[in-house]
Amino acid sequence: MSALADSLALNWRAARARAYVRVVGTLREPQGLVSDALFPNLGMCAFVLFYRAIGAPKSFEALAVIGGVLTTYWVNVLWGMGAQFYWEKQQGQLQLYFAAPCSRMAILTGMAIGGLAATIVRSVVGIAIGVFVFHVHVEAFSPWLLAVVFFTTMAALYALGMTLASLFLLYGREAWHTCNALIEPVYLLSGLYFPIRTLGVLGSFTAGVMPLTLGVDALRQVLLGPAARGLLPLRVEIAAMCAFTVLFLVLARVSLGHLENLAKREGRLTQRWQ
Amino acid sequence: MSTSTRTHAPAVETRDLRRVFKASRGSGEVVALAGIDLRIERGEIFGLLGPNGAGKTTAIKILNTLLFPSAGEARVAGFDVVRDAREVRRRIGLVSGGENSGYGLLTVRECLWMFSQFYGVPGSVAWPRIDRLTDVVEMREQAHTRVNRLSTGQRQRMNFARGFVSDPEILFLDEPTLGMDVNAARQLREYVLQWVRERDGRTVLLTTHYMAEADQLCDRIAIIDRGRVLACDTPATLRRSVQGGQHVELEVRPREAAATTLSRIGDVALAWGAPHPERGTLALKFRLPEDAVLGDVLRTLDERGLIVQGVSTRETSLEDAFIRIVGRGLDDAGEGR
Numbered sequence: 001m002s003a004l005a006d007s008l009a010l011n012w013r014a015a016r017a018r019a020y021v022r023v024v025g026t027l028r029e030p031q032g033l034v035s036d037a038l039f040p041n042l043g044m045c046a047f048v049l050f051y052r053a054i055g056a057p058k059s060f061e062a063l064a065v066i067g068g069v070l071t072t073y074w075v076n077v078l079w080g081m082g083a084q085f086y087w088e089k090q091q092g093q094l095q096l097y098f099a100a101p102c103s104r105m106a107i108l109t110g111m112a113i114g115g116l117a118a119t120i121v122r123s124v125v126g127i128a129i130g131v132f133v134f135h136v137h138v139e140a141f142s143p144w145l146l147a148v149v150f151f152t153t154m155a156a157l158y159a160l161g162m163t164l165a166s167l168f169l170l171y172g173r174e175a176w177h178t179c180n181a182l183i184e185p186v187y188l189l190s191g192l193y194f195p196i197r198t199l200g201v202l203g204s205f206t207a208g209v210m211p212l213t214l215g216v217d218a219l220r221q222v223l224l225g226p227a228a229r230g231l232l233p234l235r236v237e238i239a240a241m242c243a244f245t246v247l248f249l250v251l252a253r254v255s256l257g258h259l260e261n262l263a264k265r266e267g268r269l270t271q272r273w274q
Numbered sequence: 275m276s277t278s279t280r281t282h283a284p285a286v287e288t289r290d291l292r293r294v295f296k297a298s299r300g301s302g303e304v305v306a307l308a309g310i311d312l313r314i315e316r317g318e319i320f321g322l323l324g325p326n327g328a329g330k331t332t333a334i335k336i337l338n339t340l341l342f343p344s345a346g347e348a349r350v351a352g353f354d355v356v357r358d359a360r361e362v363r364r365r366i367g368l369v370s371g372g373e374n375s376g377y378g379l380l381t382v383r384e385c386l387w388m389f390s391q392f393y394g395v396p397g398s399v400a401w402p403r404i405d406r407l408t409d410v411v412e413m414r415e416q417a418h419t420r421v422n423r424l425s426t427g428q429r430q431r432m433n434f435a436r437g438f439v440s441d442p443e444i445l446f447l448d449e450p451t452l453g454m455d456v457n458a459a460r461q462l463r464e465y466v467l468q469w470v471r472e473r474d475g476r477t478v479l480l481t482t483h484y485m486a487e488a489d490q491l492c493d494r495i496a497i498i499d500r501g502r503v504l505a506c507d508t509p510a511t512l513r514r515s516v517q518g519g520q521h522v523e524l525e526v527r528p529r530e531a532a533a534t535t536l537s538r539i540g541d542v543a544l545a546w547g548a549p550h551p552e553r554g555t556l557a558l559k560f561r562l563p564e565d566a567v568l569g570d571v572l573r574t575l576d577e578r579g580l581i582v583q584g585v586s587t588r589e590t591s592l593e594d595a596f597i598r599i600v601g602r603g604l605d606d607a608g609e610g611r
Contacts, residue, residue, distance in 0.1 A: 006394070009394055010393075010394030013391040013392075013394050013395075013396075014391055014392045014394070016391065017387070017388040017391035017392065018388070020384075020388065021377050021379075021380060021388060024379060024380065024384070025377065025379045025380075028379045028420075029379065091374055091375070092370075092373045092374050092375065093374075093375055093376075095340055096368070096373075096375055096389070096392075097392070098339075098340055099338045099339065099340055099363060099366070099368050100363060100389075100392040100393060101360055101363035101364040101392075101393060101394070102392045102393070102394065107392075263340070264339075264340065264341050264342040265342050266295075266296070267293075267295055267332075267335075267341050
């Protein structure tokens, strides 16, 4: 029992310390807010203005704002989680993580929690633009339901990021290109700026494999009700995201274990020149 | 048994430790460790000396659970590095010279705190220890400075302090003073000595390119080359293993060019050095056997047309022992990894 308590305390401290880096990093670079929080929301603004220009229903503007807000988290999952171990390796830090007694999952959890907290600032900017600049009207039918959907979406997304972190490390330098390659297709396939139903069969398929698609759709259903033109019943989407979370956490653990064994067997992956 | 502290076990013990890498190009293999047997007792400062590619870093990586051995066995603090990796990690610290650890936006204190947390050190223990360590590495004034604003030397010192934040039972120092200025390196060496002497059972395994550092710090030294331990003993015994006598270096001016072809005077073998860039004199080195008289050698040189303008002598050094045992100097490239 004492060993379990020691292990929990160790991993809690490791996760907290790694999260601290993320949060402090964001707070100490306020100038980064302009590039990280303002510029990514310009795409959202373009879609809102486009819907307004063609006289689309007001709910479409809200759809675009909600999608834009989630975009910031997806970018963070890709660059802040997926590519992170690759950067750590380049810095020479990865081998220190591997030599430390804490779990690598604790480090990844810290990265995820810190990244999530740091990204809230960026998403708030997007919400502010939607509400105060475009006067988009959203109505939280149930604040509790909104919280549940938001956190299950984040859990599924960041669990995916934890899996990507170890997989991207295997790709080495390709991690950069993989991140770039995943941005625009995912924007399209997850229906970030339009109703997912528009994609028809393809939309249903991507909803089945991408937590972002489900998260966007679920959040829209909570905030816009029937106007969201939801893809699947809300309960199904929440359950699916919970399942995604468990699946990706297991995958992350397995792939990290595989990665560590590979690193120890082949003598590479932890060093920047290999 | 797996989680208990095995205080009676040696700090490090390896038996026939082998590691083979696949060659990066083509087929074939590179033998980094060809069967190493080491036993490092608790409380020792143990040096691992070898030329580039001797297998030092590979050995340290295996002992730090970062590499699997290909064969043989390695135990740290009594725990097997493969089967009980987590138990090993709880008890060790690793500092590699030239590494670039830490996050630029954190301050020095925060960065050290972060690493202490990866070892589960409670804040009430970590913060006072961090303050003490920033004093040791003379970074009290930079304690609240961001890491990305530190000079290379300061970053090196912070990195050194990082190795001690978890107060490990066994500390691996892989070229820890690489690139440090002379004063900083001396201070850190003194701290290593103090740390080991003040804490019962604390052990250091050091690899270094600086012979004087190994000579000053280590209780015992293993000289390895091409993945094998060639010698393992105290620095004094290793020095004694080289034939006795004095090492003499002369600055000579030849009266005629033919004089510089002289290669031996009796039992004394002569080695010619490069010409002095300004004075045009030549360096002439030899080991004077205990039964030989320096005056006789100098007289013979004068007779052969060499004017002796300067004489310096020194005792046998660890470097002499190293060169005799390995057959080449520390910086000479070799095979292996």
